[in-house]
Amino acid sequence: MTTFTTSTRSDxxxxxxxxxxxxxxxxxxxxxxxxxxxxxxxxxxxxxxWEMTKVPVLGSSFSFVFTERMTxxxxxxxxxxxxxxxxxxxxxxxxxxxxxxxxxxEHTHLETAMSIxxxxxxPGMVRPAVTAAMKGVVTLMGQRFSQNLLRHLxxxxx
Numbered sequence: 804m805t806t807f808t809t810s811t812r813s814d815x816x817x818x819x820x821x822x823x824x825x826x827x828x829x830x831x832x833x834x835x836x837x838x839x840x841x842x843x844x845x846x847x848x849x850x851x852x853w854e855m856t857k858v859p860v861l862g863s864s865f866s867f868v869f870t871e872r873m874t875x876x877x878x879x880x881x882x883x884x885x886x887x888x889x890x891x892x893x894x895x896x897x898x899x900x901x902x903x904x905x906x907x908x909e910h911t912h913l914e915t916a917m918s919i920x921x922x923x924x925x926p927g928m929v930r931p932a933v934t935a936a937m938k939g940v941v942t943l944m945g946q947r948f949s950q951n952l953l954r955h956l957x958x959x960x961x
Contacts, residue, residue, distance in 0.1 A: 814914035819958035837951040867896035895922040
């Protein structure tokens with residue numbers, strides 16, 4: 804197994820209140836429904852366990868289960884850091900990142916950044932191809948999540 808990493812950052816102002824955006828982003832069931840390749844998010848106290856399935860990378864599909872420690876600073880910031888439970892078996896994926904919400908009248912400026920790290924059964928010499936494929940998947944996931952979030956909120960970008 805070789806570890807591969809990619810990162811993403813994006814921002815937008817949406818025509819929904821910070822409270823509406825906050826409610827969506829802090830509900831594990833809503834997050835699972837809005838996120839491509841994510842089949843389930845289970846809340847376990849301050850941890851969320853994410854179950855991803857059939858994530859395509861270089862002609863293969865992979866499933867991942869990973870645990871994130873969630874920190875909520877209502878109503879402005881959500882942070883997540885990979886934090887497998889004590890004694891858990893090795894998790895082959897993890898994410899580090901945050902969401903920042905900034906109220907702008909009746910709108911919300913939403914910014915996010917994350918770094919995704921996965922162990923995959925590819926040799927290190929194909930790192931450029933795997934990293935490019937991961938970046939493409941993460942970009943697609945981000946675009947679809949954004950569209951789904953806007954639809955869920957009945958909102959648009961402004």
